[in-house]
Amino acid sequence: xxxxxxxxxxSGIPLCKTKAGxxxxxxxxxxxxxxxxxxxxxxxxxxxxxxDWFRLESNKEGTRWFGKCWYVHNLLKYEFDVEFxxxxxxxxxxxxIALPELDGKTAKMYRGGKICLTDHxxxxxxxxxxxxxxxxxxxxxxxxxxxxxxPDMIEKGIVTYKEKDG
Amino acid sequence: MTSMKEMESRIRELxxxxxxxxxxNDQQRPIREKISQMSSEVVDSNPYSRLMALKRMxxxxxxxxxxxxxxxxxxxxxxxxxxxEMLTRCGIGKLILFDYDKVELANMNRLFFQPHxxxxxxxxxxxxxxxxxxxxxxxxxxxxxxxxxxNFQHFMDRISQGSLTGGPVDLVLSCVDNxxxxxxxxxxxxxxxxxxxxxxxxxxxxxxxxxxIEPGRxxxxxxxxxxxxxxxxxxxxxxxxxxxxASLPTTMGIVAGFxxxxxxxxxxxxxxxxxxxxxxxxxDFFPTMRLRPNPLCEDxxxxxxxxxxxxxxxxxxxxxxxxxxxxxPVVHEDNEWGISLVDESAPSEEPEGAGDVLxxxxxxxxxxxxxxxxxxxxxxxxxxxxxxxxxxxxxxAQMKTI
Numbered sequence: 001x002x003x004x005x006x007x008x009x010x011s012g013i014p015l016c017k018t019k020a021g022x023x024x025x026x027x028x029x030x031x032x033x034x035x036x037x038x039x040x041x042x043x044x045x046x047x048x049x050x051x052d053w054f055r056l057e058s059n060k061e062g063t064r065w066f067g068k069c070w071y072v073h074n075l076l077k078y079e080f081d082v083e084f085x086x087x088x089x090x091x092x093x094x095x096x097i098a099l100p101e102l103d104g105k106t107a108k109m110y111r112g113g114k115i116c117l118t119d120h121x122x123x124x125x126x127x128x129x130x131x132x133x134x135x136x137x138x139x140x141x142x143x144x145x146x147x148x149x150x151p152d153m154i155e156k157g158i159v160t161y162k163e164k165d166g
Numbered sequence: 167m168t169s170m171k172e173m174e175s176r177i178r179e180l181x182x183x184x185x186x187x188x189x190x191n192d193q194q195r196p197i198r199e200k201i202s203q204m205s206s207e208v209v210d211s212n213p214y215s216r217l218m219a220l221k222r223m224x225x226x227x228x229x230x231x232x233x234x235x236x237x238x239x240x241x242x243x244x245x246x247x248x249x250x251e252m253l254t255r256c257g258i259g260k261l262i263l264f265d266y267d268k269v270e271l272a273n274m275n276r277l278f279f280q281p282h283x284x285x286x287x288x289x290x291x292x293x294x295x296x297x298x299x300x301x302x303x304x305x306x307x308x309x310x311x312x313x314x315x316x317n318f319q320h321f322m323d324r325i326s327q328g329s330l331t332g333g334p335v336d337l338v339l340s341c342v343d344n345x346x347x348x349x350x351x352x353x354x355x356x357x358x359x360x361x362x363x364x365x366x367x368x369x370x371x372x373x374x375x376x377x378x379i380e381p382g383r384x385x386x387x388x389x390x391x392x393x394x395x396x397x398x399x400x401x402x403x404x405x406x407x408x409x410x411x412a413s414l415p416t417t418m419g420i421v422a423g424f425x426x427x428x429x430x431x432x433x434x435x436x437x438x439x440x441x442x443x444x445x446x447x448x449x450d451f452f453p454t455m456r457l458r459p460n461p462l463c464e465d466x467x468x469x470x471x472x473x474x475x476x477x478x479x480x481x482x483x484x485x486x487x488x489x490x491x492x493x494x495p496v497v498h499e500d501n502e503w504g505i506s507l508v509d510e511s512a513p514s515e516e517p518e519g520a521g522d523v524l525x526x527x528x529x530x531x532x533x534x535x536x537x538x539x540x541x542x543x544x545x546x547x548x549x550x551x552x553x554x555x556x557x558x559x560x561x562x563a564q565m566k567t568i
Binding site for chain 1: 344556
């Protein structure tokens with residue numbers, strides 16, 4: 001269902017405890033702190049494993065997230081903007097991660113550039129409510145998606161390498 | 167400088183053309199005046215004569231009452247747009263449409279929208295077409311995503327205050343295409359005690375369903391993992407490579423037809439309303455059943471509604487029956503598909519999960535199973551986010567500088 005590498009990554013991300021969504025006021029603040037702690041740990045893990053692949057930040061309410069993710073292919077680094085909203089049904093439903101600049105460039109996306117997840121993602125998420133958080137959605141959703149789709153899009157010439165300006 | 171002049175004259179030219187096109191459209195547009203009262207007179211000019219004939223035929227007692235009802239349609243895509251058109255042609259009092267999407271050429275394999283509407287918001291394009299079909303229907307449109315914090319309260323307010331008399335709408339129809347939006351509707355309706363119909367078409371386009379949800383009385387959408395009508399396709403032969411979803415105008419039209427048929431029965435009080443009606447297109451198999459609420463539902467408002475129903479249920483024999491497990495014998499003339507309600511106490515085929523509590527009919531299953539208890543001792547041992555005395559601001563700052 002989930003490959004060994006992903007399993008190992010997952011085991012390194014702390015779990016959330018508070019079942020609270022953005023309408024839950026104080027409890028949501030508690031949950032947000034957990035989310036940030038999980039993400040910080042996950043990014044630190046990635047850095048020490050020389051596999052740093054995303055940065056995220058949120059508005060102060062923690063309802064809208066944005067940042068960058070990158071994927072290295074043939075020694076070239078391809079970077080994309082990431083964004084998503086936290087739905088009011090969170091954490092019962094996972095956030096729908098979007099890469100807006102790739103919207104319309106691949107069939108493995110829903111409108112607005114929301115990535116199309118595998119059949120395994122939703123059951124896995126549902127079984128782990130409320131323990132899974134944004135870090136887990138990145139590790140289980142966006143990570144594997146980039147690994148499959150980006151090399152394919154590069155090969156087809158849909159995604160091309162851009163020199164970093166300045 | 168000549169180029170500037172050229173541009174100006176070109177603009178004037180285009181403005182002329184635009185005016186001409188607009189006039190053409192306007193000439194095509196107003197087709198009839200509003201009609202203040204539904205008449206059953208059978209004349210070519212009466213758009214309601216065939217509907218009012220339902221009274222004379224003894225099917226419906228009070229067809230004209232349809233003008234008092236307000237229905238909210240959430241999601242105006244392949245199912246929702248056809249649903250809205252059917253209700254408009256039936257002369258519903260008011261429609262409230264919600265959708266954040268735009269019409270695209272990729273939608274043209276479905277019904278209702280037309281290529282020239284590409285780029286318009288779905289609710290705007292739909293309202294325009296629908297009010298030209300039947301100007302008697304009051305239209306209210308909201309072009310936003312209901313699942314975000316910014317819009318959800320407004321969505322709830324329109325459900326609870328959007329009717330023709332400023333009260334709750336008579337029915338909410340879910341015609342959305344994703345789990346998140348369905349859960350958002352479920353959350354709203356559980357909180358408000360609002361009756362709604364869930365509908366859906368599978369991503370492989372060959373099955374669908376409708377489901378009546380009366381908070382507290384029937385299973386809510388969150389009482390169990392999503393239900394799927396077994397398509398009897400071998401999973402291994404189902405190719406998903408390179409695509410997210412398929413769709414067919416046929417399946418969507420059929421599901422919209424089921425949805426509106428049951429809406430009319432529910433509103434006008436005729437026939438029998440289906441609690442759950444599935445559709446397997448490959449075999450033309452239509453399972454039906456009633457779904458009991460899950461006493462352990464994760465949604466506290468569902469549990470609250472269940473208590474409220476339990477307190478008033480025994481006064482009504484139908485409710486007592488529902489509370490007792492809804493196993494009143496629904497006897498069909500024939501039963502060649504071998505459809506039967508699964509007894510709660512009988513050993514179930516599904517290994518685990520809340521689906522069993524519901525009493526699912528053969529041919530319908532939950533999309534996945536959930537662990538019986540939410541806490542898994544081994545996993546809990548995994549590092550939990552520490553309860554450190556750091557403020558959210560500090561964490562946000564740390565994340566930025568990492």
